[in-house]
Amino acid sequence: MAAVGGLLLHVPESPTAAPRTLSGSRRAQARRQAEATKRKHPASREAPPAKRRSEASFLPAERAAAKETQRTFKGKAQKTFSPKKPSVGVSDGTREQKPCVRTSSLFKNNPEIPELHRPVVKQVQEKVFTSDAFQELDLHPHLISTINTVLNMTRMTSVQKQSIPVLLEGRDALVRSQTGSGKTLAYCIPVVQSLQAMKSKIQRSDGPYALVLVPTREVSSLTFGMGFKQPFTWIVPGVLMGGERRKSEKARLRKGINILISTPGRLVDHIKSTKNIHFRRIQWLILDEADRILDLGFEKDITVILNAINAECQKRQNVLLSATLTEGVTRLADISLLNPVRISVLDQHHGQSDPKGRAVPEASPLPAAGEPDSFAIPESLDQHVTLVPSKLRLVSLAAFILQQCKFEKDQKMIVFFSSCELVEFHYHLFVQTLLSRPGAPASGQLLPSASTRLKFLRLHGNMEQEVTIFFSVLKDVAARGLDLPQVTWIVQYNAPSSPAEYIHRIGRTARIGCRGSSLLILAPSEAEYVNSLASHKINVSEIKVEDILSVLTRDDCFKGSRWGSQKSRAAGPQEIRERATVLQTVFEDYVHSSERRVSWAKKALQAFIRAYATYPRDLKHIFHVRSLHLGHVAKSFGLRDAPQNLSVTALKRRQANLNRADLHKKTRSKHRLAEILRSEYSSGMEAGVAKVKKQKQTRRARGPLPASGQGSEGVSKFSGAALCQLVD
Numbered sequence: 037m038a039a040v041g042g043l044l045l046h047v048p049e050s051p052t053a054a055p056r057t058l059s060g061s062r063r064a065q066a067r068r069q070a071e072a073t074k075r076k077h078p079a080s081r082e083a084p085p086a087k088r089r090s091e092a093s094f095l096p097a098e099r100a101a102a103k104e105t106q107r108t109f110k111g112k113a114q115k116t117f118s119p120k121k122p123s124v125g126v127s128d129g130t131r132e133q134k135p136c137v138r139t140s141s142l143f144k145n146n147p148e149i150p151e152l153h154r155p156v157v158k159q160v161q162e163k164v165f166t167s168d169a170f171q172e173l174d175l176h177p178h179l180i181s182t183i184n185t186v187l188n189m190t191r192m193t194s195v196q197k198q199s200i201p202v203l204l205e206g207r208d209a210l211v212r213s214q215t216g217s218g219k220t221l222a223y224c225i226p227v228v229q230s231l232q233a234m235k236s237k238i239q240r241s242d243g244p245y246a247l248v249l250v251p252t253r254e255v256s257s258l259t260f261g262m263g264f265k266q267p268f269t270w271i272v273p274g275v276l277m278g279g280e281r282r283k284s285e286k287a288r289l290r291k292g293i294n295i296l297i298s299t300p301g302r303l304v305d306h307i308k309s310t311k312n313i314h315f316r317r318i319q320w321l322i323l324d325e326a327d328r329i330l331d332l333g334f335e336k337d338i339t340v341i342l343n344a345i346n347a348e349c350q351k352r353q354n355v356l357l358s359a360t361l362t363e364g365v366t367r368l369a370d371i372s373l374l375n376p377v378r379i380s381v382l383d384q385h386h387g388q389s390d391p392k393g394r395a396v397p398e399a400s401p402l403p404a405a406g407e408p409d410s411f412a413i414p415e416s417l418d419q420h421v422t423l424v425p426s427k428l429r430l431v432s433l434a435a436f437i438l439q440q441c442k443f444e445k446d447q448k449m450i451v452f453f454s455s456c457e458l459v460e461f462h463y464h465l466f467v468q469t470l471l472s473r474p475g476a477p478a479s480g481q482l483l484p485s486a487s488t489r490l491k492f493l494r495l496h497g498n499m500e501q502e503v504t505i506f507f508s509v510l511k512d513v514a515a516r517g518l519d520l521p522q523v524t525w526i527v528q529y530n531a532p533s534s535p536a537e538y539i540h541r542i543g544r545t546a547r548i549g550c551r552g553s554s555l556l557i558l559a560p561s562e563a564e565y566v567n568s569l570a571s572h573k574i575n576v577s578e579i580k581v582e583d584i585l586s587v588l589t590r591d592d593c594f595k596g597s598r599w600g601s602q603k604s605r606a607a608g609p610q611e612i613r614e615r616a617t618v619l620q621t622v623f624e625d626y627v628h629s630s631e632r633r634v635s636w637a638k639k640a641l642q643a644f645i646r647a648y649a650t651y652p653r654d655l656k657h658i659f660h661v662r663s664l665h666l667g668h669v670a671k672s673f674g675l676r677d678a679p680q681n682l683s684v685t686a687l688k689r690r691q692a693n694l695n696r697a698d699l700h701k702k703t704r705s706k707h708r709l710a711e712i713l714r715s716e717y718s719s720g721m722e723a724g725v726a727k728v729k730k731q732k733q734t735r736r737a738r739g740p741l742p743a744s745g746q747g748s749e750g751v752s753k754f755s756g757a758a759l760c761q762l763v764d
């Protein structure tokens with residue numbers, strides 16, 4: 037089941053959007069460039085530690101890698117990259133002041149980009165579809181016809197073919213299969229089949245017969261929407277989710293829910309406070325996305341739930357499903373399943389099926405002690421990584437979005453960030469600078485040929501109201517809520533905190549056999565993360581940052597003056613630098629156009645650093661706040677200088693005093709805190725975090741708002757978040 041805690045979706049704009057006129061745009065561009073030229077660049081103040089300093093620094097060191105530059109750019113490499121003097125050019129037959137863009141600030145003093153010696157590993161792969169139809173299963177004809185006509189599915193996926201017969205036989209099962217392989221229906225079908233076949237017809241007032249636990253509210257809605265669209269109207273499914281008011285959930289529980297879908301946190305909340313919740317008729321207990329449930333620290337809540345169910349009913353069927361089979365998942369299986377059949381789609385090749393194609397109980401291929409887990413990755417998914425110096429991160433992300441979504445057709449992209457604040461920041465920044473708006477005045481902050489083909493949406497944990505809107509938007513766009521089958525690109529702007537999280541993020545594309553690609557953006561100092569992924573049999577190939585930025589040469593609105601009259605000239609590194617600087621200047625001008633926006637960008641920067649400080653211990657040698665160069669990172673927030681009062685230690689101390697003590701008290705787990713801070717998955721029931729959110733809201737009411745008045749600040753309820761964009 038798809039689960040994305042927060043995302044920003046990007047849909048085609050109305051074709052009526054009026055593009056701005058070129059002449060006005062050129063003037064605005066010239067003004068921006070003039071300002072950029074006038075500005076004093078603080079390059080020397082931003083110099084990185086001596087260890088990583090290099091003179092000319094677009095590539096690992098331009099001079100050292102001149103050959104590489106020529107190979108990649110297919111143009112003539114420039115020998116020197118000193119700031120250029122303003123020049124006068126001729127345009128459209130009129131003499132016009134065309135100042136040059138200074139390139140020193142963005143491209144000087146960057147750390148070297150190391151050669152990526154990526155170990156090539158053989159990825160674990162699974163076959164998604166079988167040739168077998170649902171008709172081959174012993175199911176009620178109405179159920180088959182609903183699957184065929186309402187859900188529009190004919191052939192079973194491998195996991196469905198292996199799991200459904202086992203579950204229909206009444207066995208407990210531990211099911212492992214890659215993301216997007218159809219695990220939800222693998223349990224929904226047997227549950228519905230068994231409940232409709234009960235001798236005494238189910239009454240709504242009987243209460244729950246099946247309990248489905250999922251990690252997040254989003255997943256619960258989707259499970260409800262997709263899996264339990266069943267034809268037997270007397271079986272009532274229902275969802276308990278954190279965003280809804282407890283009172284109305286209690287009322288629904290009182291009326292009766294036969295298939296109850298909930299996040300662990302929300303259910304525990306009801307177990308403790310709702311009198312009329314009971315489990316005496318439970319026949320099915322499903323733990324879906326068990327790895328994510330554990331990642332989020334819900335182990336204790338699961339124990340509370342198991343105890344509550346065991347106290348009222350002993351005999352039931354238990355199913356645990358997971359994309360990754362970690363030690364934690366096996367431990368959970370040990371306590372929740374009884375003599376389970378272990379189904380792993382990979383096992384097909386290892387003779388674990390009987391002659392009828394049914395899986396038989398057997399030990400699953402768990403990693404040996406000390407050996408890292410390996411994850412199955414869809415065959416149709418191409419994974420990439422790019423190493424980008426901090427100063428170039430923002431322009432690189434924007435260039436990549438433009439490359440894929442403006443210059444390519446039929447693209448949809450989800451961009452994951454490490455916090456809600458980052459989603460808000462990038463959403464507003466891109467909407468204000470990269471999009472053209474009908475009737476918008478020529479503010480000079482919008483790119484002249486700003487795209488009419490792009491649209492952005494966002495989703496994250498601080499958006500309770502907007503989640504509903506988001507779902508209704510998605511209904512039109514993708515028809516399957518957050519499970520967006522046509523997503524073509526997943527971009528991870530901030531690295532995930534675990535390989536399992538990486539797998540779940542990239543699992544939003546290449547679903548159910550479709551093609552998809554992913555891009556992980558790392559800083560040069562984070563290159564070792566690629567080895568960490570390789571140890572889990574995750575294979576990524578490199579895209580060079582200059583190849584990403586070179587897309588800017590396809591759009592004349594990024595043109596620097598030096599190239600104004602040389603249309604035929606091939607794009608060289610210098611031109612790419614100039615164009616990247618034009619784009620960066622657009623972002624910086626927007627951010628620096630008011631005090632409020634500067635303070636908003638600073639807060640986003642703080643949120644980034646806070647999230648960076650929460651990487652788990654085993655990744656600290658790769659992601660350590662001390663290795664961040666604040667001046668450089670500030671550039672990726674459109675800030676011209678690092679905020680004066682922003683020292684990593686002070687920030688951490690302040691943050692610890694403000695929030696963590698409270699959160700620690702509530703969660704009693706450092707790991708859980710880190711996950712809540714970093715992960716896009718949440719039940720929405722984190723008491724401690726909710727309290728923090730309340731504090732933040734109060735503070736937000738007092739403090740300055742971002743430009744649009746919609747942003748958020750501080751520690752979010754769950755900060756892993758994503759920005760998703762979709763293009764016509």
Ligand SMILES: Nc1ncnc2c1ncn2[C@@H]1O[C@H](COP(=O)(O)OP(=O)(O)OP(=O)(O)O)[C@@H](O)[C@H]1O
Nearest residue numbers: 037038189191192193215216217218219220543548
């Ligand atoms: N037999 C089928 N034929 C066609 N599409 C299917 C079939 N089974 C499931 N799907 C579709 O595949 C997509 C992924 O299914 P689902 O969300 O259940 O996968 P999953 O394995 O639970 O993924 P994840 O682990 O990422 O949550 C959904 O859009 C679903 O509608």
